[in-house]
Amino acid sequence: MPEPLxxxxxxxxxxxxxxTGVLPGTPEMQIAAVEAGADRPSRGRFRGLxxxxxxxxxxxxxxxxxxxxxxxxxxxxxxxxxxxxxxNKGFGAGGHLLGGDSSGRDLLSRTIFGARNxxxxxxxxxxxxTVIGGLLGLLxxxxxxxxxxxxxxxxxxxxxxPALVLALALVxxxxxxxxxxLTLVLALGIISIPVLARIxxxxxxxxxxxxxxxxxxxxGAKDWRIMIREVLPNVLxxxxxxxxxxxxxxxxxxxxxxxxxVGLSTQSPTWGNIINDGRSxxxxxxxxxxxxxxxxxxxxxxxxxxxxxxxxxxxFDVREAGI
Amino acid sequence: MSTIVKxxxxxxxxxxxxxxxxxxxxxxxxxxxxxxxxxxxxPEQKATIRAELGLDKPFFTQYYNWLKGFxxxxxxxxxxxxxxxxxGIGKALPVTLQLVxxxxxxxxxxALPLGILTAYRAGSWFDKITNTSAxxxxxxxxxxxxxxxxxxxxxxxxILPTQQYVPFGENVGEHFKHMILPAVSLAVGQVAIxxxxxxxxxxxxxxxxxxxxxxxxxxxxxxxxxRHALRPSSFSLLTVAALNVGxxxxxxxxxxxxxxxPGLGLKLVQAVATRxxxxxxxxxxxxxVAYVAFNALVDILYVVLDPRIRHARAVA
Numbered sequence: 001m002p003e004p005l006x007x008x009x010x011x012x013x014x015x016x017x018x019x020t021g022v023l024p025g026t027p028e029m030q031i032a033a034v035e036a037g038a039d040r041p042s043r044g045r046f047r048g049l050x051x052x053x054x055x056x057x058x059x060x061x062x063x064x065x066x067x068x069x070x071x072x073x074x075x076x077x078x079x080x081x082x083x084x085x086x087x088n089k090g091f092g093a094g095g096h097l098l099g100g101d102s103s104g105r106d107l108l109s110r111t112i113f114g115a116r117n118x119x120x121x122x123x124x125x126x127x128x129x130t131v132i133g134g135l136l137g138l139l140x141x142x143x144x145x146x147x148x149x150x151x152x153x154x155x156x157x158x159x160x161x162p163a164l165v166l167a168l169a170l171v172x173x174x175x176x177x178x179x180x181x182l183t184l185v186l187a188l189g190i191i192s193i194p195v196l197a198r199i200x201x202x203x204x205x206x207x208x209x210x211x212x213x214x215x216x217x218x219x220g221a222k223d224w225r226i227m228i229r230e231v232l233p234n235v236l237x238x239x240x241x242x243x244x245x246x247x248x249x250x251x252x253x254x255x256x257x258x259x260x261x262v263g264l265s266t267q268s269p270t271w272g273n274i275i276n277d278g279r280s281x282x283x284x285x286x287x288x289x290x291x292x293x294x295x296x297x298x299x300x301x302x303x304x305x306x307x308x309x310x311x312x313x314x315x316f317d318v319r320e321a322g323i
Numbered sequence: 324m325s326t327i328v329k330x331x332x333x334x335x336x337x338x339x340x341x342x343x344x345x346x347x348x349x350x351x352x353x354x355x356x357x358x359x360x361x362x363x364x365x366p367e368q369k370a371t372i373r374a375e376l377g378l379d380k381p382f383f384t385q386y387y388n389w390l391k392g393f394x395x396x397x398x399x400x401x402x403x404x405x406x407x408x409x410x411g412i413g414k415a416l417p418v419t420l421q422l423v424x425x426x427x428x429x430x431x432x433x434a435l436p437l438g439i440l441t442a443y444r445a446g447s448w449f450d451k452i453t454n455t456s457a458x459x460x461x462x463x464x465x466x467x468x469x470x471x472x473x474x475x476x477x478x479x480x481x482i483l484p485t486q487q488y489v490p491f492g493e494n495v496g497e498h499f500k501h502m503i504l505p506a507v508s509l510a511v512g513q514v515a516i517x518x519x520x521x522x523x524x525x526x527x528x529x530x531x532x533x534x535x536x537x538x539x540x541x542x543x544x545x546x547x548x549x550r551h552a553l554r555p556s557s558f559s560l561l562t563v564a565a566l567n568v569g570x571x572x573x574x575x576x577x578x579x580x581x582x583x584x585p586g587l588g589l590k591l592v593q594a595v596a597t598r599x600x601x602x603x604x605x606x607x608x609x610x611x612v613a614y615v616a617f618n619a620l621v622d623i624l625y626v627v628l629d630p631r632i633r634h635a636r637a638v639a
Binding site for chain 1: 337340341344345348349351352353354458459461462463464466467470471473474477478485486569570572573574576577580581591592594595596598600603607610611614615
């Protein structure tokens, strides 16, 4: 079993978690964790959402709706080359809103079917990460002691690998066992476990000390009941805001792996694969629009998720809730 | 000093688990490893490889032998090319390290003044615009920016080369010319993080009494910001910058593929694609060990540099 990890400045930070909250993990998450306090204009908890939040939500609803409805929307088959008539043609060519990719497949259709895959990976991975990471964090924060030491040690081993490097290794392990899609969901789910576990642990540590938990214990409630009924509901909001940011990170990771040609098979439309398909046309200077379409989808979706994650955090943050 | 010894012991323990994890993880790959490593080998060749890898031995013996080879600098070879892994790493590692180093430098050099200025003029238009742009940049993955830069600066305006690597020793000018776009692509996401971090810490520092004191003494704003406020504010910036080396290495993997730089990332991707698990084990372990050791070094540096930590330890 790993020793309790170095109680470094980093660790003392993560113990006060929430006060300073420098979390190891992805940039977006770090920022999210770090920025919580001081300089954010204090929004009233029940004040209406700003225009930005509505725009972001609108974009996400649009994308998720299109992804869900893709099979019944009037779109070409995402893998139909259409006889190559719109191969490498730009926006609007032949009545195709986003033009065609290098093999002549309708880019709008690939984008929307790509949203299906990219969002499945994003949300699927984070659901795995939140469930497993949340459980580990809850156990560690509630029981402390040896269990805590063991879980934190485990997380620290996972965190010793740069996330993308670990993801690549996991893809290598999984790719011949399960389907491509499941490989990606599992690999990216596993790398998101430590971050979600840490934030849950930090919060569970604080909440497990509160009076109502002691009261429940004094009344003879079982540990699992206290964890689920008393601690979990209080820990969820912060885990949720980090999970939203996590979806964004996973979408970027999928796009990155797709760009490396390691993700889903190149036939399946994903935003990463669209970018990868268009790369040679971009570097040769013929048709940049293929990469730009994939890039724009990733950018806008990640922007929306980051923004909403921020809004959620600002509303449910443990620190601000008390004020 | 005992803190440092304790940290070193912990480092060794962590390194043990990290190497063990990298080794056992890739042992989970299904099928006969030799068939995967070299599918078209003759039975005799396969027997040789099997003996070389000691696949008939118990798991822990295999790990022990692998670790011994790893520590001695000979962690097997790439069976698709026959090249020993250490040769590959020797060529690839400098490229990745240069890329990460340049990106970190660029990120810090840009983020420091922006962080200081936005904190100094918090709430101003400059602050708002910088913050909004930083938020936008956070949503722009480095490799996407890299592709956009390749298109405009490389292909359209032909200002900079994009698809090649020139070693530092060969031609310094060309080296930097080829590295600038990859390094900038990798740095941009970090700029946003560092800047926002420094800004929020700096705003807090500027509320402190010793800043009021410095103002009362009539020091110039410039001097207060740079000499009095910056140092106490840069603590979490440096922490995050050090932690971020992992994220940078991860990002470098994709950036290297996009810009065709022959670094560790490209090797890693090739090893996954050609299913060279022995090589992959070595690359993953090398990266993780370097990352862990680097973070431990930073930790120890804190103890040496920051009296507050030493003091906190003594009290505890």
